[in-house]
Amino acid sequence: MKNQKVSFEKKMRQNVGFLFILPWLIGFLIFKLYPFASSLFYSFTDYNLFKGITKFTLDNYVHIFNTPKITRALGVTFKYAFMTVPLKLVAALFVAYILNFRLKGVKFFRTAYYIPSILGGSVAIAVLWKAVFKDEGLLNALLGIFGVESINWLSDPSLALFVICLLRVWQFGSAMVIFLAALKNVPEELYEAAAIEGAGKWRQFFSVTVPLITPIIFYNLVTQLCQAFQEFNGPYIITEGGPRNSTTLISLLIYNSAFKNYEMGMASAMAWVMFVILLVFTVIAFMSQKHWVYYSDDERG
């Protein structure tokens, strides 16, 4: 009897952790795993919200790679991700590096640079962005002072994507905070040693700082990549995918397919294609780690 009680208590103690993660677990199962699995299922059907499922098919996947509109959107999504992620990481690291110095009012600047991340891709920001970049907007007015002719930021297909990218790059705050924490962890004596060896600030940055924070750069790279491929708000609110589809990311097509045309099967298939692409990039990033990421507990020392 006593033995049983002990083992029950022991079991409780072992499993009490599950109790704590239960709210998360329930949310994960219902809002993540279930849609994840059901969207895979729907992607092999012709599921229309109003007509239901009439057949199981691979047509959706064939259609994706045969439709210029969709392949073009995939291309735009790549372009967006590969423009935004490096720019954002460089901006975040650069600002974090500066804010790591003991400057006057540094706390104010840290907060100021973080604010855009809190604002997010809201409607108000979209309005602001339009006001800045429209033909008779703030930016062109500023450029006008220096005699630069007005640029069609929003209506020129070759520039509009850049405007959308800038919105994300501008929100580098969260990546910056993570970099800042990493920079604080770089031991002071390494800089001192480097300085004694005659290394300047730039040399110190590239030969001491960067190698030591590569795990954090790697972390930021993967999370930012995931975010960039999911981008929706910016192009949805600011350009609606235009001009001439130059900012139509795949997420916009998924939304339109699901909630404007009610083709849930097609929308699910596109989401899965995007997921697989992102998975491939993530795996590539992980495989490349051994060439450039330095872990302090690495056997290679």
Next chain:
Amino acid sequence: MKYLKKFAAMGLAVVMAASMTACGSTPTESTGESRTAVSEPQTPATESTVQDSGKDYEDCTLTFSWWGGESRHEATIEAVRAFEEKYPGIKVENTYGAWSGWEDSMATMFATQTAPDVNQVNWNWLTAYSADGSAFLDLHQVEDVLDLTQYDEASLAQCTVAGELQAVPASMTGRIFYWNKATFDKAGIAVPMSLADLMDAGRVFKEKLGDDYYPLVLGEYDRMILMVYYLESAYGKPWVEDNQLQYTQEEIEKGLEFIRVLEEAHVTPSIKKLLGDGADSLDKNPKWMNGTYAGIFEWDSSAGKFNSALEDGQEFVVGEFFQDMGQYQGGYSKVSLAFAISETCQHPREAAMLLNFLLNEEEGTTIMASERGVPLSAAALSNCQAKGLLNETVAEANGKVLQWVSYPLDPKFESAALKSTDGVYYDVMSGLSYGEYDIRTAAELLVEGINEELAR
């Protein structure tokens, strides 16, 4: 340790990526839309006035949804309160909001049969969401309480789908020109009465007022509707009939040429210029507000919105249909808004009483006035006219439209797949304007896109 860390990180990344797919298939949460749906608290029934004798309805709670602007919300809420007072025991719960994103959420409700009992619907929803009559009740079943004799046969026919009267129309609408007379005065010319006048205005505006001034501003969808108006005037046949596009490739090329000439002759700004203005819609474009763009081709019911957007000193006037576009009277009218009762409604008779109160009875129509356009119901119209409740501009425009236009509209003309920003209308009209498509390619794409939708 190293591997453990890597695997843990890898696992996390997969979960993160997985959540992306989940989001991808249900992204409504992250659209950042400004729609604000409001659920109104129930109004307590005034039990004291209930007289069981002579009461020929059941006590119940109805749900009612509509979209619109602030003034429509206020009028409808007030009318619903009056209904509740007249029929104690019936409670109405209102859900209302702005148009943006409204159709997306209603469509989901129709598909899952969770829509409110009574709904304000767009005319094309009947075919889009209830082609087999499964979403909306056949209103002939409740005609003992809903007075259908107030509507002419033609307008009821437009709401008859799958042999069932699925909705009761609130008003009819069509597109018409509106001009800002102040700008035309500045240019020293009268507002256009004909196509020739309009073309000439393009030249005069450029010469006298400068490159930024245009007599007419047209977005992509406006261009599509204007082109159909032009083609119907020239060829005398409806755009689509019996689910068949009635125009040949050559005829459509003529229509697209007409649109291109408008741009070339400085009548209307290019799509690029419009996008560069950075405005969400024409009524929010500063160049419309200050008279730089001096004309629009819009729904008669939108007059108020465009008029009130103008700055002081501008003068909004209703235009005339052009006699010289062709030998026929082109253009179309359609049911602008309608009300439908869901098939799932448990109290269809009481729901029909609500509709009758809002659309036909004196008390209800006095409050609703022209919040949904000039009323189609004969009783409502004469009541509003007698009490002077109609907006003068809207009434003038509506009168002109209904007197002129002679063609019906195929409901699929407005299907989301065609008219949304990634639909074929936008693609063709902006592609033409950007010089990406020549006339022939644009016409081919348009024909292909429309036929694809008609075949669905």
